[in-house]
Amino acid sequence: MPLKFNLFNKHPEIVYGITEQADGSMGYTTPGYSKPEHFNNRKVYFRKQGINSDQVFFPNMEHGNIIVVINKQNELKSQPVADGVVTKLTGVVLAITSADCFSVYAYDPVQKVIGLAHAGWKGVVGGVVPNLIKTLTIYCQSLKKDILVGIGPGIGKCHFEIKPETLPHYLAYSECIEQKGEKIFIDLEGIIVQQLLFAGIKKENIGLSKQCTFCLDKIYFSNRRDKPKLLETMISFIMLKNVNGG
Ligand SMILES: [Zn+2]
Incomplete structure (x- = not known):
């Protein structure tokens, strides 16, 4: 069941996706916590996608709202604390791990810039999604109307x-709260959509x-x-292809 967003269909220059159970657990982004089998699962998966694992960037996620911009190849080995990443570099894969948290993929086909955010409830109420949009508009000159x-x-x-x-934490989004008897359910995806609309998307x-x-x-x-005793995760990723064939 490959992940497909119709609005990305017109843009074969981007590659994106999410791993599945069958690909195995992908480990954690906190440095030092992943096990050899996680790294192996990542390698095998990316190889299948025709991607070199050395070109994959994982931020050190902590359910916060910080977005980092990757400007140079040598920054791929850095592990800054962040829950979102933005880059104009081609051939670089932005990646996060999750296991219920949402991944938010962004692409501006005009400025040719991609972004990815990890949005669990803490990140969502903390504003990681609006910060992703702000980073695109302030640091990458994206116009809100162009961002997908x-x-x-x-x-x-x-x-x-x-x-x-x-x-x-959710009272600002009353239409995303549903009470069923004693139980309260939250529509996190709905909150993300509201935040995106409010941000001008x-x-x-x-x-x-x-x-x-x-x-x-x-x-x-x-x-x-x-x-699970040990968190099992999927990888979400996005990459802007090198049009010269890399
Ligand atoms: Zn469900």
Whole structure:
């Protein structure tokens, strides 16, 4: 079930996707925490995509709202704390790992710049998605009207139940809160869409995967569903191809 956003169809110059259970767990972005089998799974997966693992950049994610800009090849080996990345470099793969959190893919075909954010509930309420858009407009000269955004698989409203004490974080998004009896569910994808619209992204430039990681139990890992001892993760990635064939 390859991930496909219709709004990216016109742009064969970008490559993007998300791994599945069948590809194995992809480990963690915190330096030193991944195991050899995770690195091997990454290598095998990227090789299948025709991608050299040395060209893949993972930020050191911490459910925050910091976005980094990668300007030079030699920055690929740095591991800055960030939950989003932006680059104009071709042939460089921006990647995050997740297991219920949303991946937000961005592309501006005019400035030829790509971005990727890791958006779990903390990142979402902390503003990682608006910060991704700000980074594109301020540092990469993107115009809001040109930015295309795809929201990848993540935990849907069907399964994202919250504890009442975290409800205050969501009160600004009342239409994304659903109460069913005693239970409270949150539509994180809906909140991301609202934030994108508020940030000036056109509605027709926002694509949704509409895939709940918890529901799709044969395809994706879900931390909420599986409660594994050791977190099992997928990689989401995006790359701008080198048009000269690299
Ligand atoms: Zn679900």
